[in-house]
Amino acid sequence: MTQPLDHPAVPTAKVGVLLTNLGTPDAADAGAVRRYLAEFLSDPRVIEIPRLVWKPILHGIILRTRPAKSAHAYSQVWTEDGSPLAAITKAQAAALQGAFGPDVIVDYAMRYGRPALGERLRALKEAGCERILVAPLYPQYCAATTATANDAAFAELALMRWQPALRTLPPYYDAPEHIDALKQSVEASLAGLDFEPQAVLASFHGMPQRTLEFGDPYHCHCRKTARLLGAALGRELTITFQSRFGRAKWLEPATDKVLESLPGKGVKRIAIVAPGFSADCVETLEELAIRGRETFVAAGGTHFAVLPCLNASAVGIEMLRKILWRELAGWADAA
Numbered sequence: 001m002t003q004p005l006d007h008p009a010v011p012t013a014k015v016g017v018l019l020t021n022l023g024t025p026d027a028a029d030a031g032a033v034r035r036y037l038a039e040f041l042s043d044p045r046v047i048e049i050p051r052l053v054w055k056p057i058l059h060g061i062i063l064r065t066r067p068a069k070s071a072h073a074y075s076q077v078w079t080e081d082g083s084p085l086a087a088i089t090k091a092q093a094a095a096l097q098g099a100f101g102p103d104v105i106v107d108y109a110m111r112y113g114r115p116a117l118g119e120r121l122r123a124l125k126e127a128g129c130e131r132i133l134v135a136p137l138y139p140q141y142c143a144a145t146t147a148t149a150n151d152a153a154f155a156e157l158a159l160m161r162w163q164p165a166l167r168t169l170p171p172y173y174d175a176p177e178h179i180d181a182l183k184q185s186v187e188a189s190l191a192g193l194d195f196e197p198q199a200v201l202a203s204f205h206g207m208p209q210r211t212l213e214f215g216d217p218y219h220c221h222c223r224k225t226a227r228l229l230g231a232a233l234g235r236e237l238t239i240t241f242q243s244r245f246g247r248a249k250w251l252e253p254a255t256d257k258v259l260e261s262l263p264g265k266g267v268k269r270i271a272i273v274a275p276g277f278s279a280d281c282v283e284t285l286e287e288l289a290i291r292g293r294e295t296f297v298a299a300g301g302t303h304f305a306v307l308p309c310l311n312a313s314a315v316g317i318e319m320l321r322k323i324l325w326r327e328l329a330g331w332a333d334a335a
């Protein structure tokens, strides 16, 4: 439609897709890790204990001791492109750019640290996106991951007079496309090993046990992903939970305890898959692949492999394209 001559230009309405992940420090040093942990661990969605109790523990103990230890972990997996989590999420967004047509812009952001979620959401709006799909890349829903990413997106919208329409990506723990992508990826990785594992572990990030009692579906989602993936592979997977944090009881069995116990039961050759992580990160590359191996070998294990996450692999990107396309129904074609 022709506009009056004095009317400002009206850009074509665009659609935005914002991939989000947890976040990561800007550098593998104690200062950067401290800033990252301070933001992350101040989130009441992550640490669900009264602020009055938690603040002194966080500032008096955790932020004094953990940054140096975690920085060492990060330094062992740091790449030329920075933190693996940030580099892989960036590569996923780049691989999906153009996949939904010329009027759909794909970007990425982090819930903690940079690029900040609110800032990228605003940038999409400023680029003309009137509709935005926020896609937290966690297959299994968890209040500490999915919900807090969505909260941050809506908090940014709360600051706007003219808001874009927002959709959020539902969890995809049991989506056939996700299970099939995992199956293909695991089969290809297992075929590349020079040994036949006696057991394959499915290690998920842990959560405090009481979040299950509060009604968080995370534990059930993890179990279902493992069950469906096991059925697709035709072999039973041993489910474990890693990365225990703090003193409270966490979901069990704990990955490190299982690694310690398997060789004594005659299981000396294992592979680990981490189907709760859409991208490799410090938890898979350092905690599992470095410390996990040390634990397993010290207990008498002889063969050990951690299989890569879907990352920006061809099957991983094709899976994301399909599940995002489904959520863009009625939007991408209207753009």
Ligand SMILES: C=CC1=C(C)c2cc3[nH]c(cc4nc(cc5[nH]c(cc1n2)c(C)c5CCC(=O)O)C(CCC(=O)O)=C4C)c(C)c3C=C
Binding pocket: 022, 023, 024, 025, 037, 046, 047, 066, 070, 083, 085, 138, 142, 144, 145, 205, 206, 207, 208, 243, 245, 276, 277, 280, 281, 282, 283
């Ligand atoms: C995949 C799902 C995740 C859940 C669930 C989760 C819960 C959760 N995590 C912590 C504490 C830490 N997690 C850390 C790193 C980290 N966690 C996830 C994912 C989940 N966390 C990812 C992808 C990463 C990697 C980030 C990276 O930079 O590579 C860390 C930082 C590292 C360290 O110091 O060990 C902490 C701390 C809690 C408390 C929690 C649930 C309550």
Ligand SMILES: [Fe+2]
Binding pocket: 205, 243
């Ligand atoms: Fe975590």
Ligand SMILES: [Fe+2]
Binding pocket: 243, 282, 283, 287
């Ligand atoms: Fe960890």
